[in-house]
Amino acid sequence: MSIIEIKELTKYYYIGRNKKIVGLENVSFSVEEGEIYGILGPNGSGKTTCLKLMLGILYPTSGEINILGKNQFDIEMKKNVGFLPENPYYYDYLTGPELLKFYGKLYDIQEKILNERIEKLLYLVKLHEAKKLALKHYSKGMLERIGVAASLINDPKILILDEPTTGLDPIGCIETRDLLLQLKNQGKTILLSSHFLSEVERVCDRIAIFHRGYLLATGTLRELIEKYNAQGLEDLFVKTINDFDKKGDR
């Protein structure tokens, strides 16, 4: 069985009485243990909506979510999942270690193990020299990095990352990429969303292309390129989206 299974997931947002916005429309896909799965899509295509639904932050209009054999609200399941939200923003007045400690405590991690892990994670994301700095003085890239550390605090089996490289400089992007591959080698399953095609191309085993709430295509890059007769990921991306929009126009 897949480690994550999404079945016919639909999410409508309602604004006022009558206005309905499609966040996600009948999306199904699954993620296998140990792979890096990338959700690609233009702005507003439903990537964040999908990830929020998977963590029980939003309620689906219809459809099912199954993670580690449990539904998205299950507390035991959440102990094995780490999440990095889009443009993470944390408690201004805490320092990095304090933030990690706070989140760690919510997982019932033993004090000693937690402290060691915090130390290790701060090194991993290169924030060990900013231990005394309050988060409100962090740069965008530092916030993204402390976010990554925070999402790893419970040593999760599954990592769900919403645009982990937004706001990072090229070096930061490369470092994140290396980190993701390193985590994969440790046996973690990673689901990430992104609109940086090159990044996705390099790290993801399989991808999904989202557009206007629909899942247009999913598979390995090679499969998809063959299927759509595309030149590369960029071409594939443009082709699937244009095809869809043309169908809609007719």
Next chain:
Amino acid sequence: MKKAWIIGLNTFKESLRRKTLYILLVIALIVIGASKAFSFLTAEEELKMIKDVSFSGIEFFGALIAIFMSLYAISNEIEKRTIYTLFSKPITRQNFFIGKFIGVVLILTLNFILMCLFFIGLLIFKKSPPDIQVSKALFLIFIELILIGAITLTVATFASDAFNIIFSFFLYIVGHLTSYGNQLIDRTENLILKGLGKILYSVVPNYENFNIRDKVVVGIEVSRNYIFKIGIYWLLYLVIVILIGSYFIQKREV
């Protein structure tokens, strides 16, 4: 419950590092301290004045702190989107809500203690250490503040900040005028109006119940029985408010 505590302590810690709290606290202490400035009064009058102004000051500034800290406790999590990360943790949304409540109670307790120490210091300085009646009045103010905070927290689970501020202050004022309201209701002839009025009267928290300071200032004794009765009223009201908050936080989409 342990997780609620962790969230509560974090809320408390965060608020200690922000300035708003201290500004309110300093103004409150200035007001309480100023009660002593009426040196033309006789000693006895002055003592009454100190008690009167201090009780009112502690209650009013306590209410301001309760409303603003509760509002901030929830709306800041939503606005700064820290709530996404929290909801992805192995906690229930009720843990989150109760945690915020614990945080607000801790903040209120600290502020309340500081204001009381200042007030008691004044009384001792005036050679009239606080008696049991004074502590009864303070106790009722304290539980009133907790209720005010809980109501703002609960409204924050479903309404906007602007609505919440207006609603909380409106309730604070109306809650202190309920007895006048009741007299008005009794006098109306219109049955529908009367019915609506009665319903409103029983739903709105009667903050005036917690006010025994006018009596205490002039030296009228308030029975322990009354305190007990109001304590039960408070507890029931608080439990209902928290249940409503827990219900709405469960439904909330952020």
